[in-house]
Amino acid sequence: MNQSDLLKILESVKAGELAPAKAIERLKHLPFEDIGFAKVDHHRALRQGFAEVILGKGKTPQQVAEIVRAMLRKKDSRHNILVTRVDAKIYSVVKKTNGKTARAAKFHPVSGVITIERTREITGKGxxxxxxxxxxxxxxxxxxxxxxxxxxxxxxxxxxxxxxxxxxxxxxxxxxxxxxxxxxxxxxxxxxxxxxxxxxxxxxxxxxxx
The missing domain is CATH 3.40.50.1970 (Rossmann fold)
Known part of the structure; x- marks a missing residue:
């Protein structure tokens, strides 16, 4: 979704042509970022409660790194980033490609998971x-x-x-x-x-x- 699309929705709500609830429904499905080999779903958290999880298996190290980069660019997002089924080589490329923005990245060798923690808020029960x-x-x-x-x-x-x-x-x-x-x-x-x-x-x- 670009600024023009968002502006049209906001203007429709302001003019009373679109109910706020309907606007929310549209926003749930519009935003994704096309980076060529992948379409990063930035509104997964809005629809399902958690950001898109990156499956590393079958992807090149650079592809994983670029998807992580796209997610890190969303400065307003506080959702954690999770990458599964990876190895130390992929982790190294993720760190190198994203530099300081990925300083919180951790590789967990036993599970083959990369985590980038941006919040420690507990929202689950029990x-x-x-x-x-x-x-x-x-x-x-x-x-x-x-x-x-x-x-x-x-x-x-x-x-x-x-x-x-x-x-x-x-x-x-x-x-x-x-x-x-x-x-x-x-x-x-x-x-x-x-x-x-x-x-x-x-x-x-x-x-x-x-």
């Missing part, structure tokens, strides 16, 4: 508990944990508590499981851990197979 069955599930669990935190939630980890040693899980039944508002279970394809956790709590349980 705590999200991210549970993993084994150590090999931690990379996926860490991605879920960082995603939840970057989207304004309190999130805590509980790792290596698979049902093969169920006493490890039951030890945290009251202190963590019962206190969570949502639980994300990251485990193998058999689905044993989410099933057990689902039988212990009265909150939503999201199963993530690895």
């Amino acid at each position: 705590t999200i508990l991210v549970v993993s069955a084994g150590t090999s599930d931690i990379p996926v669990a860490e991605e879920a944990l960082l995603t939840a935190r970057m989207m304004g939630n309190r999130a805590e980890p509980l790792y290596d508590v698979g049902v093969a040693g169920i006493h490890r899980l039951l030890e945290h039944r009251e202190s963590k499981l019962a206190q969570a508002r949502v639980i994300i279970c990251v485990a193998g394809m058999e689905g044993a851990l989410p099933s057990v956790v689902g039988g212990l709590v009265a909150v939503p349980v999201i199963a993530v197979p690895t």
Whole structure:
């Protein structure tokens, strides 16, 4: 959306030709930035509550860096920036391309995630508990944990508590499981851990197979 488009909407509202509610609906869908190989959706947060997440897999390091640059140019945005499925090479290009504007960028090697934190405001209710069955599930669990935190939630980890040693899980039944508002279970394809956790709590349980 350019200034002319925005001016037309504002003038229509001022003249009484367009209801404010209708104007909001239009603004939800208009703005994106065409950078050639990608169309960056700057109003994703307005429509869905969080800015567009950049999937690094399948993109070149420079493409990821340019999308990050487009998002960082929105000075009025306070939303965090999240890039998933990346490696140290992509992180290096993101930092080099964006310079000082990306000084808050951090690379999380276990999960393969880049975060650029612009706000620490907590908007979610309660705590999200991210549970993993084994150590090999931690990379996926860490991605879920960082995603939840970057989207304004309190999130805590509980790792290596698979049902093969169920006493490890039951030890945290009251202190963590019962206190969570949502639980994300990251485990193998058999689905044993989410099933057990689902039988212990009265909150939503999201199963993530690895």
